[in-house]
Amino acid sequence: ETGVTQTPRHLVMGMTNKKSLKCEQHLGHNAMYWYKQSAKKPLELMFVYSLEERVENNSVPSRFSPECPNSSHLFLHLHTLQPEDSALYLCASSQVKGWHTIYFGEGSWLTVV
Amino acid sequence: AQKITQTQPGMFVQEKEAVTLDCTYDTSDPSYGLFWYKQPSSGEMIFLIYQGSYDQQNATEGRYSLNFQKARKSANLVISASQLGDSAMYFCAMREGLTGGGNKLTFGTGTQLKVEL
Numbered sequence: 001e002t003g004v005t006q007t008p009r010h011l012v013m014g015m016t017n018k019k020s021l022k023c024e025q026h027l028g029h030n031a032m033y034w035y036k037q038s039a040k041k042p043l044e045l046m047f048v049y050s051l052e053e054r055v056e057n058n059s060v061p062s063r064f065s066p067e068c069p070n071s072s073h074l075f076l077h078l079h080t081l082q083p084e085d086s087a088l089y090l091c092a093s094s095q096v097k098g099w100h101t102i103y104f105g106e107g108s109w110l111t112v113v
Numbered sequence: 114a115q116k117i118t119q120t121q122p123g124m125f126v127q128e129k130e131a132v133t134l135d136c137t138y139d140t141s142d143p144s145y146g147l148f149w150y151k152q153p154s155s156g157e158m159i160f161l162i163y164q165g166s167y168d169q170q171n172a173t174e175g176r177y178s179l180n181f182q183k184a185r186k187s188a189n190l191v192i193s194a195s196q197l198g199d200s201a202m203y204f205c206a207m208r209e210g211l212t213g214g215g216n217k218l219t220f221g222t223g224t225q226l227k228v229e230l
Contacts, residue, residue, distance in 0.1 A: 041222075043204070107157060
């Protein structure tokens with residue numbers, strides 16, 4: 001059983017839909033992350049939240065909107081996505097500082113049609 | 114320049130044999146951590162092993178060991194006594210600037226390992 005859970009595991013949405021991905025960590029961490037994994041590409045860091053504040057946003061289009069209401073929960077709100085946004089979205093968490101491993105959830109497979 | 118390089122897109126190994134997955138890295142930060150993750154077809158990224166830049170000994174975790182050669186900037190993963198369940202994609206990753214609270218994990222492109230009977 002993973003300490004980082006993501007829902008839904010699979011999502012199919014149209015380009016005009018609005019949906020959200022949810023992530024919850026049970027590890028007592030204070031940093032959370034969204035990564036995108038597309039076919040044949042390295043994992044790309046999208047957003048980092050440290051102590052519930054967004055500290056990094058790697059030039060992600062505004063159609064992706066993160067939200068971190070507390071240190072245990074992270075959302076990724078999706079609207080007017082494009083087919084090229086179809087990918088595996090991985091949530092992760094860690095402690096903010098020091099030698100701490102980043103732990104990942106099982107991912108949410110997103111297909112935009 | 115790529116920060117993490119995995120030159121083996123795919124590897125085959127026979128069950129019960131050992132296999133080495135290569136990883137080289139590039140950083141000018143004296144403080145960094147190197148990680149290996151396993152990703153089965155289900156998608157979850159599973160943490161396997163960690164090596165800190167100041168660690169004197171190579172990390173080991175059960176059947177996994179990390180062959181850390183700092184001068185050559187390599188951090189190869191060795192899996193001993195391979196099992197069918199080891200078939201998966203394996204990613205090498207680096208976290209830099211840990212003394213300053215670095216929180217970005219940079220990944221390589223991965224190596225697809227297939228264990229055969």
